[in-house]
Amino acid sequence: MPHPSPAAPSTPSAGPLRLLAALAAAAALVPGSALADSGKLLLTGGVSTIEGVAGGGLTPWAVTGSYGSEGEWGATAFATRSVTQDYALNVAGAAASFDERYELSIARQTFNTGPTGTALGLPGLKLQQDILGLKWRLAGDAVLDSDRWMPQIAVGAEFKRTDAGGLAATLTALGAADQGVDIYLSATKLFLAPGILVNGTLRATRANQNGLLGFGGTEHKRYTLQPEVSIAWLLRKDLAIGAEYRVKPDNLNPSVLGSGLREEDWKDLFVAWTPSKHLSLTLAWVDLGRIVPAVVPQRQTGAYLSAQVAF
Template sequence: MITLQSRHAGPMGAPPWFASAALVLMLAGPAAAEGRAGKLLLTGGISSIDGAAGGGLTPWAVTGSHASEDQFGATAHATRLQTRNYTLTAYGAAASYDERIELSIAHQDFATGATGAALGLPGLHLEQDIFGAKLRLAGDAVLDSDRLMPQIAIGVEHKRLDAGGLAATLAALGADDRGTDVYLSATKLFLAHGVLVNLSLRATRANQNGLLGFGGPAQRRYRLQPELSLAWLLDRHVAIGAEYRAKPDNLNPSMLGDGLREDDWKDLFVVWAPSKTLSLTLAYVDLGRIVPAVESRRQRGTYVSAQLAF
C-alpha cells in the first residue's frame, strides 16, 4: 500500500512549522485580562473546520475565546469528521484581541479511503493548510442584543493544498492548488430568547472547501455562496442548532461528466461547555455526494470536536 503524505509532514501529518505557528497564536492570547470577566459562555462560538470562530462548518462575526474589550484570548481545537467513505481530521489555533481582530491557522487531513484506491491511488490523503484573519466592522452581538443591529465582520482564508498523487489530475482539470476565500458575516444574538442567527456570504473558488483545488472548467471566477447558522442556547452550558453551507460546482461538468458534482453541506449539532476553558461539539453531518463518479452514496456521518479557550 502506498501512503501519500505531505512532503514536509511532521507529527500527525502537519508540516513542521505548523506547531510553532500554532504555539505563537496560543501565547499571543493569554487568559482573560486582569479585572475583566470576558464574554458570556458560548457567545464566542466554536472553532470551525477552517479554524475561524463560528459554527463547525461556517464562520460567524464573533471572535474566538472569551476575551472581550481590551483583552487578548486564544483557542485551540481538534476535530474529527467521519462519513461512510471518508475521514477528515482538522486541528488548529486562533488568537483574538478586543473582540475585534482574530488570526487563525488550521491543518486538514482528508483520508480518501476506498475512493482513492478506486482512482488508482491507495492510501491517498489530501492535506490543506489554512491561514485566516477576521476583523469586526460594526455592532456587538451581546451589547446590541436588544436591538436589530447584528455584529458584522469581514474575514479572509488563504488555503494551500497538497493533493499528493492527485495533483496532476486536478491540474489537468484546471484546478489550482492555492486559493483565497473572502467572507462577510452578520451575527445576531437574541439574548432574551437564547437564539443566535448567523448569515455569511463567501466569495470562493474552492472545490470541496479546497480539498479538490480551486476553480475548474465550469467556473474559474469567484462565486458568492450563502452560509447560514441557527443556534438555541438551552442554558448557559448547552446549545443546539443547525448549519447550511452552499457550495460552488466548479468541476462540473468535466472530463468525468457530472462525476465531480459538488453538493451543499449541512449539519445538526449540540455543544456542551462545562467551563469557559472547554467546549465539546457533536454533530450529524451531510456532505452530499463527494466524487459521485466513484461513490454515489451521500456522505453522512458524525462530527466531533473539542476546543480549549484561554
C-alpha cells in the same frame, strides 16, 4: 465505473487524539490569572470551524474566538474529527484574538479518501490543506446589541493551500489551482431573551470541496457568491443545539469526467457543551452530500466531534 465495496471508516489517528488530550490538560493547568476572563457569556464566541475561524462547525460567524474582551488578548486551540461512510477528516488548529475585534487563525486539514483513492489507483491517498484566516469585526456587538436589531458584522479572509499528493496532476489537468483565497462577510444576531443566535455568511470562493480538490476549474474560473446560514438555541447557559447549511460552488462540474465531480451542499445538526470558559465540546451529525459521485455514489453522512480550549 464500477462502484467498489465500501470500506469501513478508519479509526481515529493517534495524532488528533494526542492533541485532544494535550489541549484538555493545558486547560486544566493554566492558572486563572493568565486567561482572558471577562464577563463574556458562555458560547458567545462560538466554537472552531473546520477552517479554524470562530463560528459554528461548518461556517464562520462574526464573533471572535475566546473570551477576551475589549483591550484583551485571547486564544483558542482545537482538534476535530469527522467520519462518514467512506471518508474521514481530521483538523487541528489555533486562533488568537485581540480587543474582541481582530482574529488570526491557522488550521491544517487531512482528508482520508478511503475507497475513492483506491478506485483511482491511489490507495491510502490523503489530501491536506493549510489555512490561514484573518477576521475583522466591522460593527455591532452581539451581546451589547442584543436588545436592538443591529447585528455584529465582520469581514474575513481565508488563505488556503492544498497538497493533493498523487491526485495533483489530475486536478491541474482539470484546471484547478492548488492555492486560493475565500473572502466572506458575516452577520451574527443574538436574541438574548429567548437564547437564539442567528448567523448569515456570504462567501466569495473558487474552492472545490472547501479547497481539498483545489480551486476553480477549466469551465469555472471566476469567484461565485455562496450563502451560509447558522442558527443556535441556548437551552441553558452552557448548552446549545443548532443547525447549519452551507451552499457550495460546483466548479468541477461539468468536466472531462462529466458530472463525476459534482459538488453538493453541506449541512449539520449540532449540540455544543461548554462546562467552563476554557473547554467546549461539539458533537454533530453531518451531511456532506455525494462526494465524487462517479466513484462513490452514496451520500456522505456521519459524525463530527470537536474539542476546543480557550485561554
